[in-house]
Amino acid sequence: MSAALIEARGVTKILAGVVPVTLVQDIDLAIVPREFVAVTGPSGSGKSSLLYLLGLLDLPSSGDVLIDGRSTTSMTENDRAEVRLKRIGFVFQFHFLLPEFTITENVALPMRALGQLPSRAITARAEQLLASFGLGDHRRKTPDQLSGGQRQRVAVARALANDPPVILADEPTGSLDSVATAQVFGILRELVTLHGKTVVAVTHDLALAAQMHRRIHIIDGRVARDERVASATA
């Protein structure tokens, strides 16, 4: 079991309030290396909530999330931040780039926060990541000077900055047209097939989900179906 990169054990998240809202309930999941996972389900079923919990952006009300076999609910906020920085790359539906910085600076940000590389090496790696996603010519632009698809590719590049084993993506193609969707989806697939990463992506697009190795279907905050395509997993 400890081979899992991310593991959810009985994870429940309830938002306290006058009327408590249950976002997810009793989730048991293990994400293993080199998986390409689709999280599907109706709107409001709790897909994003699940991703935030798996990505340590949110704390479960009960249960535990293990990263590399280590419990994270007992960690300090700083330790969880460090796990996010090193082990997990996040891609949101909306690109969430910092508007005042060039896209190179945006991609460099997680590397600078980690502080393990000299700044020249950081810039070089950021530019190389952007170039590999066909954004080499745009590296001095700010996010508002790019198209939605280009921004989303920058967001993927930023998620990869510190070379984490896992990429969590919440509807990464949700706001893109079909051409841009195909581009971004292609990049994610290559991350798994060519670079040995693990990608967990929330999607409404059943055609895309059909191309992925594993589909987790969420209904009302619970795992309704969890199916693997036998030929696809490593």
Added chain:
Amino acid sequence: MNLILTIAWTHVRHRARQTLVAIAGVMTGVGFSIMMAAMMEGSQDDFIKTLVDALPHISITDESREPTRQPADMVYAAAELHGLTPQVRRPGIKNPMAMIASLQSWVPGSLTPSVQSKALLRFAGRNLNISIVGIDPHTEVHVSNLGTHMRQGTLTSLYRSSNAILLGDRLANKIGARVNSNITLASAEGSNMNATVVGTFHTGFRAMDETTGYVLLKTAQILEKQTGIVNEIRVRADDPMAARLIAERIGEQTGYKSISWQEAQEDLLSAITLRNVLMYTIVGAILLVASFGTYNIISTITHEKTRDIAIMKSLGFRDHTIRAIFIVEALLVGMVGAALGWVFGYLLTRGLASLEFKTPFSDYNHLPVLYAVKHYVLATSFALLSSLIAGYFPARAAARLHPVDIIRGAT
């Protein structure tokens, strides 16, 4: 550049107008604080200097520290007796010349004897009560700066004729007397004498220039009808600040009342202390108010940047990094504001020093100001401290933000 600095710099750079307003606030605060401190301490220093210069540092008078015990007290210690005529005591310091000689052996400074007296001055039909001071011109020059304040004549002009007198210039003007005018002096002891004005002086202290006349010791003694009397010995200490200690020792040695200038001006000095407390309170308040602008911009930025903060936190930025970004922004505003404030404060001080005006107490026509590094350092530290506080609270709120809350709301 360091990550925190880069982000902080980017934030303030993209809000140039607000940042400039905040910087202007700090600059104004620091500038006015510096000017105010320069003015307050300048006038205070100048005042004390003038005081120390004009007054005897120590004055030894013929009063004993305790009232003289009357013969009846000595016999009936606890009894209260009424209606007794107190024994008449011959006023003046006993053996003044011997005392001066003995004090001169150890007191670091110069001494001069004098006679303090009052007289009614009569000239051209006008009567004025004035203070008469009998002096010894040879030793006086080492003790007071009267010699340097002469408008007409010199201290030694007093030897020019018998009963010569030096008058304050305001006094002379008031009665219309000039050098060589003949005036009449009448003392409380009942003696009358004619005196010749041989010079005028101007000390800058109105009270002195308006009501004082200097004569030779001998002349004052005749007015007092007491040959050889000396009722005050004045001392100019080499180090004015040592006056208090020296005065104490003189008092112990001679048994006479010996008062240092600090003791004589105690009320004044404590008023100056109070003035300083007030000044620092006001300066502190100015700088505090100046930091409101900084607080304003930093909390505006943290509000506008809520989403960016959430992004940075979701990427894995630590709380203290987020906090540091906004504190550094506040300090940037504070430092630039303070640096501009130095220039502004210096120019304000220069401007103030060049203003001309009149005061009723003295005849300066320029405000004395003091240029002191201390003022700049103090204003800067206080400005930075209040920037730090102004930045700390929004920064702490920003660091506490939960990224999911914002991300949920934004998507």
